[in-house]
Amino acid sequence: MTAGAGVVDAKVLAEVALTRAEYDRAVELMGRELTPVELGIFGAMWSEHCGYKTSKPLLKRFPTSGPLVLQGPGENAGAIDVGEGWAVVFKIESHNHPSAIEPHAGAATGVGGILRDIFTMGAFPIATLDSLRFGPPDEARNRWLMGGVIAGIGDYGNCFGVPTVGGEIYFEDCYTDNPLVNAMAVGLIRKERLMRATAEGQGNLVMLVGADTGRDGIHGATFASVELDAASEERRPAVQVGNPFLEKLLMEACLELIDQELVVGMQDLGAAGLTSSAVEVGHKGGSGIDLDVSEVARREQGMGAYEVMLSESQERMLIIVEPERQAAVNRVFRKYDLHADVIGEVNGSGRLTVRDGDRVEADIPLTLLVDQVPFRHPTGAPSPGRLALRAQALPAPTLTPPEALRRLIGSPNLRSRRAVWRTYDHMVQNNTVIRPGGDAAVLRIKGTRRAIAVCTDGNGRYCWLDPRAGAAIAVAEAARNVVATGARPAAITDCLNFGNPEKPEVFWELSEAVDGMAEACRALSVPVVSGNVSLYNDTSGSSIYPSPVVGMVGVMEDVGKRLTAGFKTGGDMVLLIGETGDELGGSEYAKTCLGVVAGAPPRLDLDLERRTHEAVLAAADEELLRSCHDLSDGGLAIAIAESAMIGGIGASCRGISGDRLSTEALLFAESQSRFLVSCEAKNVPALRNVCKRFGVASQVLGTVGGDRVEIGPQVAEPLAELMAIWERWID
Amino acid sequence: MAAYRAEVRVTLKPLVNDPQGLVIRDALRTLGFHEVEGVRAGKLIVIDLDAPNRVDAQDRVDQMCRKLLANPVIEAFEALVAEVAAV
Amino acid sequence: MAAYRAEVRVTLKPLVNDPQGLVIRDALRTLGFHEVEGVRAGKLIVIDLDAPNRVDAQDRVDQMCRKLLANPVIEAFEALVAEVAAV
Amino acid sequence: MASFGIVVFPGTWSDRDCMYAVRDRLKHEARFIWHKERDLSGLDCVILPGGFSYGDHLRTGAVARFSPVMASVVDFAQRGGYVIGICNGFQILCEAHLLPGALMRNDSLQFRCLGDALLRVESTASAFTSELGVGQVLNIPVSHGEGNYHADADTLGRLEATGRVAFRYCDAGGRVTTAANPNGSLNNIAGILNEPGNVLGMMPHPERTVEDLLGGEDGLRIFRSIARNAERVFAG
Ligand SMILES: Nc1ncnc2c1ncn2[C@@H]1O[C@H](COP(=O)(O)OP(=O)(O)O)[C@@H](O)[C@H]1O
Numbered sequence A: 001m002t003a004g005a006g007v008v009d010a011k012v013l014a015e016v017a018l019t020r021a022e023y024d025r026a027v028e029l030m031g032r033e034l035t036p037v038e039l040g041i042f043g044a045m046w047s048e049h050c051g052y053k054t055s056k057p058l059l060k061r062f063p064t065s066g067p068l069v070l071q072g073p074g075e076n077a078g079a080i081d082v083g084e085g086w087a088v089v090f091k092i093e094s095h096n097h098p099s100a101i102e103p104h105a106g107a108a109t110g111v112g113g114i115l116r117d118i119f120t121m122g123a124f125p126i127a128t129l130d131s132l133r134f135g136p137p138d139e140a141r142n143r144w145l146m147g148g149v150i151a152g153i154g155d156y157g158n159c160f161g162v163p164t165v166g167g168e169i170y171f172e173d174c175y176t177d178n179p180l181v182n183a184m185a186v187g188l189i190r191k192e193r194l195m196r197a198t199a200e201g202q203g204n205l206v207m208l209v210g211a212d213t214g215r216d217g218i219h220g221a222t223f224a225s226v227e228l229d230a231a232s233e234e235r236r237p238a239v240q241v242g243n244p245f246l247e248k249l250l251m252e253a254c255l256e257l258i259d260q261e262l263v264v265g266m267q268d269l270g271a272a273g274l275t276s277s278a279v280e281v282g283h284k285g286g287s288g289i290d291l292d293v294s295e296v297a298r299r300e301q302g303m304g305a306y307e308v309m310l311s312e313s314q315e316r317m318l319i320i321v322e323p324e325r326q327a328a329v330n331r332v333f334r335k336y337d338l339h340a341d342v343i344g345e346v347n348g349s350g351r352l353t354v355r356d357g358d359r360v361e362a363d364i365p366l367t368l369l370v371d372q373v374p375f376r377h378p379t380g381a382p383s384p385g386r387l388a389l390r391a392q393a394l395p396a397p398t399l400t401p402p403e404a405l406r407r408l409i410g411s412p413n414l415r416s417r418r419a420v421w422r423t424y425d426h427m428v429q430n431n432t433v434i435r436p437g438g439d440a441a442v443l444r445i446k447g448t449r450r451a452i453a454v455c456t457d458g459n460g461r462y463c464w465l466d467p468r469a470g471a472a473i474a475v476a477e478a479a480r481n482v483v484a485t486g487a488r489p490a491a492i493t494d495c496l497n498f499g500n501p502e503k504p505e506v507f508w509e510l511s512e513a514v515d516g517m518a519e520a521c522r523a524l525s526v527p528v529v530s531g532n533v534s535l536y537n538d539t540s541g542s543s544i545y546p547s548p549v550v551g552m553v554g555v556m557e558d559v560g561k562r563l564t565a566g567f568k569t570g571g572d573m574v575l576l577i578g579e580t581g582d583e584l585g586g587s588e589y590a591k592t593c594l595g596v597v598a599g600a601p602p603r604l605d606l607d608l609e610r611r612t613h614e615a616v617l618a619a620a621d622e623e624l625l626r627s628c629h630d631l632s633d634g635g636l637a638i639a640i641a642e643s644a645m646i647g648g649i650g651a652s653c654r655g656i657s658g659d660r661l662s663t664e665a666l667l668f669a670e671s672q673s674r675f676l677v678s679c680e681a682k683n684v685p686a687l688r689n690v691c692k693r694f695g696v697a698s699q700v701l702g703t704v705g706g707d708r709v710e711i712g713p714q715v716a717e718p719l720a721e722l723m724a725i726w727e728r729w730i731d
Numbered sequence B, C: 001m002a003a004y005r006a007e008v009r010v011t012l013k014p015l016v017n018d019p020q021g022l023v024i025r026d027a028l029r030t031l032g033f034h035e036v037e038g039v040r041a042g043k044l045i046v047i048d049l050d051a052p053n054r055v056d057a058q059d060r061v062d063q064m065c066r067k068l069l070a071n072p073v074i075e076a077f078e079a080l081v082a083e084v085a086a087v
Numbered sequence D: 001m002a003s004f005g006i007v008v009f010p011g012t013w014s015d016r017d018c019m020y021a022v023r024d025r026l027k028h029e030a031r032f033i034w035h036k037e038r039d040l041s042g043l044d045c046v047i048l049p050g051g052f053s054y055g056d057h058l059r060t061g062a063v064a065r066f067s068p069v070m071a072s073v074v075d076f077a078q079r080g081g082y083v084i085g086i087c088n089g090f091q092i093l094c095e096a097h098l099l100p101g102a103l104m105r106n107d108s109l110q111f112r113c114l115g116d117a118l119l120r121v122e123s124t125a126s127a128f129t130s131e132l133g134v135g136q137v138l139n140i141p142v143s144h145g146e147g148n149y150h151a152d153a154d155t156l157g158r159l160e161a162t163g164r165v166a167f168r169y170c171d172a173g174g175r176v177t178t179a180a181n182p183n184g185s186l187n188n189i190a191g192i193l194n195e196p197g198n199v200l201g202m203m204p205h206p207e208r209t210v211e212d213l214l215g216g217e218d219g220l221r222i223f224r225s226i227a228r229n230a231e232r233v234f235a236g
């Protein structure tokens, strides 16, 4: 081992993303200079991506336990108990940066990565969702990014055979050069079969299976490039091309191994590749790992230990196997024509040892890489200008209510997403009881009456104006979407998409948002079981809106009692549950019809939110409702129009009133804790009683029927015309 | 103005993973073509266009490649332009 | 034995509709390339193989095309084989 | 009790859905057949399910048709066994020349998953459709990127003239319209039969409408038709 072989100058440190102080700390902990491979390993494990050096102290604020939680943060994915012996495993992950330069491959590999996290837990992936943010669609480049991302997501999920059942797409200027691509995956498994990523048992074999290792996604390694020719640096692919076909085989084989109880532990290879996976399993198993990179099958010639250890080639899995089971394991891989190699051994050293044949390239105590990550504690502060935005008054309306309704329905943020989700197979596996296009998607669990509801939510504008309130609303809105199907919110996964946290303003946003989410999670009894952090979403100095995204899972005991958003039958009564306030701040109306992103986001009373959920769930349980839709972007008028368009039947809601509220607020305010429901006329008293029982307001707005959407005295638009506007997608 | 035909070949850069090429390689070997060492899959796009001369035609097609037909992050392109004999 | 590289071009037969070509044509025109008359899209498959000589190499690659690489119902193929200079 | 064999190629994904349809909903026997196997003994019907065999690389179905099991499937079909190819299975049957024509990319160039797709039954002269009525409209979802059926004029003419078009995409009134065609298929073709009528290829997924909870039982009728005919053959 040649310690200190590289010249550790500022350039080298920048490439491994360590500060001089962090580097000195690593040297101090090791008691000697680092080899190039070791420096690469420290850089990767102490990075924000693997080590969460900025966000970890904040993440501790989340509630992570509860009666349903089987696995909280810390494993490849979280898991909750959904009853009758079943567990649901889920996690969300970002692939923002790769998608910004190669949207198709970037988004596709994002889906691939999150699917691996699910089946690494032993679970069969039963759904994916994708939460997307782009710049305005009138710019060709943004459309190109969006088209590529959507095609990439579809190509991966469709080929793999998992239904893509939900997600969201929003457009704001701030995402122009920095789109957000967050993919969530959900898996199902018998509770007792949950796998953990661990390497236990001295003498057990470390096997690498799946794709050959290439020079994919290796970050700055010039100092170690003695093995590289100058040109290869240039040719090194910055974005990986995923292989969903291979991933499907990998999943089938891995699940078969688990089924036959042939493995001790399993860990997918994601960020920082073999390095991160080996460190994770070794550390969790309380053992050591000895790897020989010369045993790793490669796609290219001339790759050195550094590249092999840090390659991010997709569709690879590390498995820990007892030596006497190796033959059986190989039989399974051979069945699927998968390539597997023994690349090392578990030992009791507590160290990660990396050899290339006889040469030791790295030898590091695992605890240094995991427990000694030097946390950063930046200070946060908002700029005065930011806080002033909240107090800014909105300009006077210029559009009539019917004009505003049409403009909103046709705005990129509110248009129907049918043209997107019909390119995703959302039905494969025969579980999709409520398909995309409503609030949450609902998947039944075969062999039971049970189902789960899943959705993602996040509102960057609210978070920009008030990160704490906006993040709390993201949780509440996700819960509302789940409740609107009749499911009880159970737990969330979250993706924290923020700018550069070294900026005090961004760190303040992050800290506020985490507090807001944590508070909402506590109030609504939905723990955080997994998540992901994506920082440094900046381009040319400006950051994206703070954009936490919440992925929610809810549980329904009787799928027969599920609710959908569309109006059903003429003559049914339409009711608003909850109350409208003068709250147009940060709204879609303010943006689309007034041209401003300003004002305070709507108030969220978490106790009222919770009681409103209880009221709707009680009404669903008593089978009082014919339809149920939550209110969010665009407010009451949009909710009425959507329920009509989804149901394909008009409605007359003339009874809209509110004390001292402007027409604009009545129709378009985004006040929280509201649902739009319809029910048979005879059930109105019972429904209103349920609401009263929970201390929640309700109001009869009108009736379902006809071929127009009538709202208050001003709006009476033909349904067909609204649908034509709504269903026109961006091309 | 004259008529030109451009043949654009878009291929993945050498170090980029090519799952399609791997499947074709394995399939050929399974079919008994053991002499196959490697396969890379790409696209062939044939464009008929008008241009005042060959140099201009080449220039325009190169622009098309950069703007739409290839993503330089993972792909390389090559465009061969030839005049089409008038019929 | 020597090393050969074959370039196989698989294209849709002239009478078969080529929606991909049409979409590319329209996209190019939208981007301002109004001189584009028509576009056809096909596949380019590059195969590295060993063979005793060029004729044999060509023969084997033609067999690969007939057996696997092209579907005669809709596609035509052309295979160009060249010796790869030893390094 | 009819016996179904569900072939699993690398990349197949509607194998489990087909199993659910046949065993759990139809309550008949079924077993999976890995593509490297050759034994189809005891089967009345072979299902080639949907999916992306070999990643759909090169051409859909092009590689799968060379799997060891396919020789047995060809043999099985020649001996009169029922073979139904669904989606990717249809593509494989075309590549294997058990059915004429080819399936090309959807004319939209996009994948289409349509839960409310409708088919008109065009022929009841097969084991797959004998329990249905000509002109009957079925809700059977589509989910594919390459379902655009193409055949040369002669072949197409022969298919039409001999009643071998089994299903066409249609609207709710049973009208065969361009708007109802999800992929650009010639003559709105959604499914075709071989000459003797014992091999069916169809792009839509009957295994996806096998219970009311998921949008009806129209798909189940096709499997039921196969089972009844198989039992009849067995009884006779
Ligand atoms: N924002 C967050 N909220 C809760 N848990 C998080 C968050 N970010 C990361 N985690 C948890 O930290 C662990 C490491 O995450 P990650 O590095 O994304 O895992 P992987 O490498 O498996 O993709 C996981 O258990 C994940 O669920």
Ligand SMILES: [Mg+2]
Pocket: A076, A116, A117, A120, A268, A270
């Ligand atoms: Mg993981």
